[in-house]
Amino acid sequence: MSKKYAIGIDYGTESGRAVLVDLSNGAEIADHVTPYPHGVIDETLPGTGAKLEHDWALQHPDDYLEVIRRSVPAVMKQSGVAPEDVIGLGIDFTACTMLPVDENGTPLCFLDEYKDHPHSWVKLWKHHAAQDEADRLNEIAAQRGEKFLARYGGKISSEWMIAKVWQILNEAPELYDRADLFMEATDWVISQLSGSFLRNSCTAGYKSIWHKQEGYPSKEFFKALDPRLEQLTDTKLRGSIVPLGTKAGQLTPQMAEWTGLTTDTAVAVGNVDAHAAVPGVGVVEPGKLVMAMGTSICHMLLGTEEKEVEGMCGVVEDGIIPGYLGYEAGQSAVGDIFAWYVEQAVPAYIEKEAEAAGVSVHEWLEKKASAYKPGQSGLLALDWWNGNRSVLVDTNLTGTILGLTLLTKPEEIYRALLEATAFGTRKIIDAFQDNGVVVNELYACGGLPQKNRLLMQIYADVTNKEIKIADSKQTPALGAAMFGAVAAGAEKGGYDSIVDAARQMARVREETFKPIPDNVKVYEQIYQEYCRLHDYYGRGENDVMKRLKAIKEKANA
Numbered sequence: 013m014s015k016k017y018a019i020g021i022d023y024g025t026e027s028g029r030a031v032l033v034d035l036s037n038g039a040e041i042a043d044h045v046t047p048y049p050h051g052v053i054d055e056t057l058p059g060t061g062a063k064l065e066h067d068w069a070l071q072h073p074d075d076y077l078e079v080i081r082r083s084v085p086a087v088m089k090q091s092g093v094a095p096e097d098v099i100g101l102g103i104d105f106t107a108c109t110m111l112p113v114d115e116n117g118t119p120l121c122f123l124d125e126y127k128d129h130p131h132s133w134v135k136l137w138k139h140h141a142a143q144d145e146a147d148r149l150n151e152i153a154a155q156r157g158e159k160f161l162a163r164y165g166g167k168i169s170s171e172w173m174i175a176k177v178w179q180i181l182n183e184a185p186e187l188y189d190r191a192d193l194f195m196e197a198t199d200w201v202i203s204q205l206s207g208s209f210l211r212n213s214c215t216a217g218y219k220s221i222w223h224k225q226e227g228y229p230s231k232e233f234f235k236a237l238d239p240r241l242e243q244l245t246d247t248k249l250r251g252s253i254v255p256l257g258t259k260a261g262q263l264t265p266q267m268a269e270w271t272g273l274t275t276d277t278a279v280a281v282g283n284v285d286a287h288a289a290v291p292g293v294g295v296v297e298p299g300k301l302v303m304a305m306g307t308s309i310c311h312m313l314l315g316t317e318e319k320e321v322e323g324m325c326g327v328v329e330d331g332i333i334p335g336y337l338g339y340e341a342g343q344s345a346v347g348d349i350f351a352w353y354v355e356q357a358v359p360a361y362i363e364k365e366a367e368a369a370g371v372s373v374h375e376w377l378e379k380k381a382s383a384y385k386p387g388q389s390g391l392l393a394l395d396w397w398n399g400n401r402s403v404l405v406d407t408n409l410t411g412t413i414l415g416l417t418l419l420t421k422p423e424e425i426y427r428a429l430l431e432a433t434a435f436g437t438r439k440i441i442d443a444f445q446d447n448g449v450v451v452n453e454l455y456a457c458g459g460l461p462q463k464n465r466l467l468m469q470i471y472a473d474v475t476n477k478e479i480k481i482a483d484s485k486q487t488p489a490l491g492a493a494m495f496g497a498v499a500a501g502a503e504k505g506g507y508d509s510i511v512d513a514a515r516q517m518a519r520v521r522e523e524t525f526k527p528i529p530d531n532v533k534v535y536e537q538i539y540q541e542y543c544r545l546h547d548y549y550g551r552g553e554n555d556v557m558k559r560l561k562a563i564k565e566k567a568n569a
């Protein structure tokens with residue numbers, strides 16, 4: 013049999029990237045990135061230019077198809093691989109990224125009558141405007157003693173499906189009525205690729221409150237939220253929910269034409285970026301926490317028992333690797349915080365110095381910040397620039413920096429921001445460990461470990477754990493390709509299980525980041541201060557952040 017290959021497509025926040033992978037050893041033969049032509053739509057709606065409200069984040073569904081039209085032919089051309097040797101295709105996506113579609117699976121924003129309506133567009137994972145609905149949902153679920161809350165760390169996030177659907181119902185009931193289905197974007201793209209509509213168990217479990225044994229919450233619960241939602245799960249959320257690695261179908265003739273592949277290529281059901289990254293780094297057993305580090309961080313962990321962990325995003329049976337309980341927690345801004353600082357707050361002289369040195373502002377600040385010892389700046393920041401996803405689950409919280417003086421330098425602030433995100437991760441690790449979910453080892457993948465060594469050393473020092481780094485630069489896409497190979501099956505030259513695929517195809521780098529004992533000691537002290545500040549602002553002792561947000565919203569109304 014000739015060598016066989018699979019393609020993984022990773023749909024990120026700003027762009028989609030396709031990777032063509034050799035199934036015998038996981039080697040990435042070719043990759044190509046397509047920036048989304050419309051990017052993140054968070055200010056004005058395409059076409060009308062209508063201003064979007066604060067906290068909105070939308071996307072254009074055709075941008076996802078553009079990735080298929082451009083990046084797949086590009087990797088085929090670069091690699092020179094014969095189309096018939098590409099036996100499988102898998103995708104992973106940011107989530108919950110959701111959209112309303114009509115009975116033909118057409119996004120409502122493609123229809124003339126709805127294209128000017130903001131609610132007809134894709135709501136990106138970081139659309140945070142459904143917080144009121146999320147708050148109300150959590151209140152009602154708590155009053156009713158709904159058991160599912162514990163599986164989601166005690167709170168359902170405004171980023172997820174039910175809060176977003178309810179926001180549409182509240183603000184655009186006619187559009188809610190018109191929607192035949194609300195779909196995760198990852199399932200919608202798979203329906204376009206394969207012609208079949210299946211929901212994957214990962215997004216259903218983590219983002220839509222679905223449980224393998226218990227199904228969705230009861231109709232009474234949905235009725236208690238709003239009588240109009242009573243039938244939601246049988247109507248607009250209907251559909252078969254199938255495990256990761258299931259074959260959705262084969263490429264449609266139209267997709268074969270766009271991509272240059274054949275209609276024999278097996279297509280796996282959809283997946284989530286962070287979850288696909290876990291087999292992508294070779295983790296297929298408990299105790300190994302995988303951090304997918306980019307604009308945000310997702311923390312992924314396998315376990316054998318269902319435990320309750322404060323503020324975790326969720327625990328889902330078979331949600332990451334079939335046969336295990338998959339735990340997820342996260343920080344909703346990490347790289348985005350550093351980007352904010354570099355783009356919005358760095359003084360012009362730093363930009364000039366970086367330019368003169370021929371490096372990016374990030375790299376310049378990293379170099380200068382590396383000269384400081386832990387604790388030397390006297391600064392401490394809370395990493396809540398985009399709210400707190402775990403453990404507080406509150407998008408109304410905001411960032412803060414303590415300890416500024418007239419002598420504070422930009423690189424000290426940059427370092428404090430790196431440290432703040434590491435403290436946020438430590439808090440998440442502690443929450444898992446305190447509740448009996450063991451974390452023995454750390455694995456990192458995503459863009460950040462490749463970009464910033466100081467950041468990785470700080471994470472090793474703050475957590476006092478060695479960190480292994482994925483060898484692949486495109487770990488979620490590699491994981492997605494593995495699931496594509498599983499959809500194709502061993503008979504065709506793929507694999508029968510994701511465990512087999514990961515053992516054969518995943519790699520970590522030889523170099524790891526090890527904790528430096530002197531740094532660990534100082535960071536332990538600062539972390540205790542972080543915890544005090546975290547609880548003071550985050551657990552209701554001082555609600556100033558929320559009060560300021562309310563004043564801001566009124567002033568902006």
Ligand SMILES: Nc1ncnc2c1ncn2[C@@H]1O[C@H](COP(=O)(O)OP(=O)(O)O)[C@@H](O)[C@H]1O
Pocket residue numbers: 024025026305306307308346347348349350351352374375378458459460463464467
């Ligand atoms: N040298 C750097 N140090 C720290 N952060 C960086 C650096 N360069 C870029 N970033 C941040 O990395 C993030 C992008 O991470 P990446 O993994 O490539 O993207 P994504 O999360 O969309 O997959 C951006 O938020 C950006 O600010």
Ligand SMILES: O=C(CO)[C@H](O)[C@H](O)COP(=O)(O)O
Pocket residue numbers: 024025105106107108137284285286306307308309310340342
């Ligand atoms: O919540 C998620 C996964 O469960 C999102 O997909 C994630 O936070 C966005 O990832 P990225 O920072 O890579 O764009």
